[in-house]
Amino acid sequence: MFYRENGQFKTSYRSDQQIFPIRQDRVLVTLLLVLAFVAVPLLASDYFLKAILIPFLILSLAAIGLNILVGYCGQISLGTGAFMAVGAYAAWNIGVRFQGTPLVIQILLGGAFATIVGVIFGIPSLRIRGLYLAVATLAAQFFVDWAFLRIPFFTNYSPSGNVSVPALTFLGISLQGAIAKYLFVLSFVAVFALLAKNLVRSAMGREWMAIRDMDVAASVIGIRPMYAKLTAFAVSSFIVGVSGALWGFLHLGSWEPLAFDLNRSFQLLFMVIIGGLGSILGSFFGAAFIVLVPVALNHIPSLLGLPLGVDTAAHIEHMIFGSLIVFFLIAEPHGLARLWAVGKEKLRIWPFPH
Amino acid sequence: MKRITVKHIAATIAAASVLGTWSLPVQAEEQFVPLLAYRTGSFAPLGIPWADGKMDYLKLVNARGGVNGVKITYEECETSYATDRGVECYERLKDHAPTGASAFDPQSTGITFAVSDKAPGDKKSILTVGYGLSQSTDGSVFPWNFPMLGTYWTAADVMIQDIAKKEGGMDKLKGKKIALVFHDSPYGKEPIALLQERAKKEGFELLLYPVTAPGVEQKSTWLQIRQSKPNYVLLWSAGIMTPTALREAQATGYPRDKMYGIWWAASEGDVKDLGAVAKGYNAVTIHNTAGRGKVHDELKTLVYDKGQGSDTNGTTMGTIAHTRGMVISMLTVEAIRTAQEKYGKGKSMTTEQVRWGLENLNLTQERLNEIGFGELMRPVKTSCMNHTGDDWARIIQWDGAKFEIKPDWYRSDATIIAPLVKEAAAKYAKDKNLTPVKCEG
Numbered sequence: 001m002f003y004r005e006n007g008q009f010k011t012s013y014r015s016d017q018q019i020f021p022i023r024q025d026r027v028l029v030t031l032l033l034v035l036a037f038v039a040v041p042l043l044a045s046d047y048f049l050k051a052i053l054i055p056f057l058i059l060s061l062a063a064i065g066l067n068i069l070v071g072y073c074g075q076i077s078l079g080t081g082a083f084m085a086v087g088a089y090a091a092w093n094i095g096v097r098f099q100g101t102p103l104v105i106q107i108l109l110g111g112a113f114a115t116i117v118g119v120i121f122g123i124p125s126l127r128i129r130g131l132y133l134a135v136a137t138l139a140a141q142f143f144v145d146w147a148f149l150r151i152p153f154f155t156n157y158s159p160s161g162n163v164s165v166p167a168l169t170f171l172g173i174s175l176q177g178a179i180a181k182y183l184f185v186l187s188f189v190a191v192f193a194l195l196a197k198n199l200v201r202s203a204m205g206r207e208w209m210a211i212r213d214m215d216v217a218a219s220v221i222g223i224r225p226m227y228a229k230l231t232a233f234a235v236s237s238f239i240v241g242v243s244g245a246l247w248g249f250l251h252l253g254s255w256e257p258l259a260f261d262l263n264r265s266f267q268l269l270f271m272v273i274i275g276g277l278g279s280i281l282g283s284f285f286g287a288a289f290i291v292l293v294p295v296a297l298n299h300i301p302s303l304l305g306l307p308l309g310v311d312t313a314a315h316i317e318h319m320i321f322g323s324l325i326v327f328f329l330i331a332e333p334h335g336l337a338r339l340w341a342v343g344k345e346k347l348r349i350w351p352f353p354h
Numbered sequence: 355m356k357r358i359t360v361k362h363i364a365a366t367i368a369a370a371s372v373l374g375t376w377s378l379p380v381q382a383e384e385q386f387v388p389l390l391a392y393r394t395g396s397f398a399p400l401g402i403p404w405a406d407g408k409m410d411y412l413k414l415v416n417a418r419g420g421v422n423g424v425k426i427t428y429e430e431c432e433t434s435y436a437t438d439r440g441v442e443c444y445e446r447l448k449d450h451a452p453t454g455a456s457a458f459d460p461q462s463t464g465i466t467f468a469v470s471d472k473a474p475g476d477k478k479s480i481l482t483v484g485y486g487l488s489q490s491t492d493g494s495v496f497p498w499n500f501p502m503l504g505t506y507w508t509a510a511d512v513m514i515q516d517i518a519k520k521e522g523g524m525d526k527l528k529g530k531k532i533a534l535v536f537h538d539s540p541y542g543k544e545p546i547a548l549l550q551e552r553a554k555k556e557g558f559e560l561l562l563y564p565v566t567a568p569g570v571e572q573k574s575t576w577l578q579i580r581q582s583k584p585n586y587v588l589l590w591s592a593g594i595m596t597p598t599a600l601r602e603a604q605a606t607g608y609p610r611d612k613m614y615g616i617w618w619a620a621s622e623g624d625v626k627d628l629g630a631v632a633k634g635y636n637a638v639t640i641h642n643t644a645g646r647g648k649v650h651d652e653l654k655t656l657v658y659d660k661g662q663g664s665d666t667n668g669t670t671m672g673t674i675a676h677t678r679g680m681v682i683s684m685l686t687v688e689a690i691r692t693a694q695e696k697y698g699k700g701k702s703m704t705t706e707q708v709r710w711g712l713e714n715l716n717l718t719q720e721r722l723n724e725i726g727f728g729e730l731m732r733p734v735k736t737s738c739m740n741h742t743g744d745d746w747a748r749i750i751q752w753d754g755a756k757f758e759i760k761p762d763w764y765r766s767d768a769t770i771i772a773p774l775v776k777e778a779a780a781k782y783a784k785d786k787n788l789t790p791v792k793c794e795g
Contacts, residue, residue, distance in 0.1 A: 046445070046449070047445045047446055047449075050445045051441060051442040051444075051445035051446060052442075055438065055441075055442075096785055099787075149538055149539070149564075150564075156785060158781075158785075159488075159489075159543070159544070159546065159547040159778055160487065160488075160540040160541075160543050160544045161539075161540045161543050162463075162467050162487075162540040163785075164467070164470075164471060164782065164785065164786050165471070165786070166785070166786045166787035166788075167786075167787065176475050251441070252437070252441070252467070252468045252471070253468060253471030253472060254467040254468055254470060254471040255437075255464075255467060255468065256463070256464055256467060256539060256540045257539070258437070258464050258539060258567075259437055259464065259468075295442060298432070309393070309430075310391060310393055310430045310431065310432035311393035311394050311398075311402075311432065313432065314393070314394045314432045314434060315394065318394075
């Protein structure tokens with residue numbers, strides 16, 4: 001009933017191929033954007049913006065990047081943390097070595113360096129696939145961790161090897177306040193999500209999916225596996241690199257390689273799997289689940305006024321979070337995005353399900 | 355049914371508001387202290403006594419009647435040693451009622467880095483006793499960071515001094531080999547700058563052996579040590595890395611009494627299970643935190659005997675990490691008291707006022723005796739140029755069952771550390787595009 005597209009006639013190819021073909025979706029997305037850009041900054045507290053929304057948005061962006069590789073092109077990667085690190089350190093180095101480079105350029109160049117590294121570590125994907133590729137990308141993770149710990153050039157010879165970003169500005173506006181940071185990150189995420197959504201609907205996106213579904217068949221019909229796989233690695237690591245730069249610059253401000261260790265790679269892979277492989281929206285769901293649910297669970301005892309120790313609360317949080325993961329994967333192995341799609345389908349025919 | 359008129363409502367509201375004001379007790383002044391802790395995760399064995407100590411001392415202060423009558427309120431937040439969660443905790447507690455966070459003790463290098471970047475904007479002090487960036491001693495570049503009582507450079511310098519003493523003088527170090535086995539992270543790399551400086555000056559050879567976190571795999575490291583035969587091994591380890599290193603030392607036959615651990619690698623929990631294996635293992639402690647002070651007795655009578663202690667299992671109270679936790683809380687409380695002396699006794703202090711208190715702390719021996727820390731610390735005085743204050747340290751040695759405190763007191767050599775601090779701080783300011791604050795006087 002709510003999602004009935006009756007009466008919405010498509011009279012041109014253009015309107016048939018638009019990004020959100022159903023009017024309800026367009027309205028919903030517009031409302032969501034207005035909410036995110038106008039209502040949230042006006043209403044949300046400093047804590048909510050800085051500690052919850054900014055990390056959520058940045059990790060969503062990283063999950064989108066990973067989803068392109070894993071969900072759309074079918075190449076499992078355990079090197080996401082490494083590509084984030086490359087983005088962050090490259091952006092930082094550009095800022096330190098070429099003082100006065102605008103922030104956006106720094107972040108995009110960080111993404112560009114991540115692309116290079118991503119493509120290099122994507123080359124093995126031409127020969128190996130599946131779990132073996134996952135192990136090969138694991139090498140990227142260990143190599144990058146090693147490089148940023150041991151090669152002093154990358155940290156500008158900082159004695160302890162941690163780096164710290166200067167005060168950030170964008171077009172002369174200081175990015176120190178929570179609202180400014182939030183809007184900056186949100187703009188990045190919105191633009192990149194839109195680009196990614198369009199990219200996966202394009203010829204390139206269809207090539208990726210063909211490779212994912214059956215690479216032999218894809219090459220028979222004229223898709224070059226090398227081109228398709230390497231573009232997927234390139235686009236994915238660019239987006240991941242940008243998110244890494246945002247994570248370092250806008251969320252942490254000062255970091256050590258540990259911020260982008262193997263656990264980060266796993267965390268992002270779980271986001272993509274739980275959110276939904278091959279879905280841009282799923283990346284947001286996955287990030288929301290992994291980032292927000294533990295924090296929310298952690299707040300529950302104090303909101304209810306239960307006199308629990310923080311350690312007990314943390315243990316309970318882990319138990320509930322773990323069982324939620326199991327529950328969602330059993331209820332819908334295709335991820336939260338699939339649940340959403342099912343829900344939409346139900347809404348479409350409600351209240352007459354037959 | 356009775357009709358409800360405007361008059362009724364007005365009367366009710368008036369009555370309620372009168373009652374409301376009456377029923378509220380006279381608001382006592384309060385001061386909020388945030389407690390970041392890790393009671394879960396792989397570093398919990400160190401985190402639990404530390405967190406208990408911090409909380410216990412605040413309970414003791416309240417039992418003594420607060421800071422000039424101002425009650426300390428606190429809230430604990432679990433970080434599990436993860437930077438993300440630590441940042442979340444920081445944001446959650448930084449503006450907590452009623453005063454905002456007096457001073458954060460992040461308990462982790464990664465969290466310290468991340469919150470140090472946010473602290474100046476939020477006007478919150480970061481108190482890192484015995485850890486953090488060594489160059490943050492320089493208050494003109496790091497106005498909101500307080501690496502009090504000692505940094506990693508202090509610890510490294512004290513180890514070298516103790517080695518020199520054993521060898522019979524600094525000049526005897528010439529031609530010796532000293533190895534640093536370190537956790538491969540900014541934490542482990544922190545002492546390198548100072549050790550290189552010392553190696554250059556005293557003419558000993560510095561061998562560096564990084565160990566990949568978490569440090570359970572050290573076979574190749576100790577094989578190299580067996581080949582290179584260093585005269586001494588300095589151990590910059592954390593968590594599981596410490597017992598592993600000691601076991602490997604035993605396996606390769608490296609004498610444990612030639613090993614020096616950093617204070618985070620020298621809690622009872624690190625060596626207790628090893629017993630005789632670790633016998634002879636030396637470590638540095640911040641001031642005399644391995645000792646026992648009057649504060650312990652007072653804590654027992656005023657807090658534990660009333661059943662309010664944080665250590666419910668009876669395992670953490672009296673351990674080194676617990677004592678160190680108490681010292682950290684004590685420094686926060688004394689900073690609040692110092693601030694009150696300037697800005698108004700018996701009042702809640704703003705975070706900026708507490709920062710002033712941290713920067714102008716002057717803990718004399720009389721004051722330390724008064725609060726029960728006389729045996730645990732030497733007098734400490736901080737200033738704008740020196741946020742560390744007097745960085746005394748002592749050496750302790752594991753005798754197979756407990757840590758024995760060695761009689762000497764050491765402090766870092768200012769002629770070596772001060773130029774290093776200045777240089778590193780200036781570089782930090784340049785990288786970060788900061789203008790250092792002017793220190794008065």
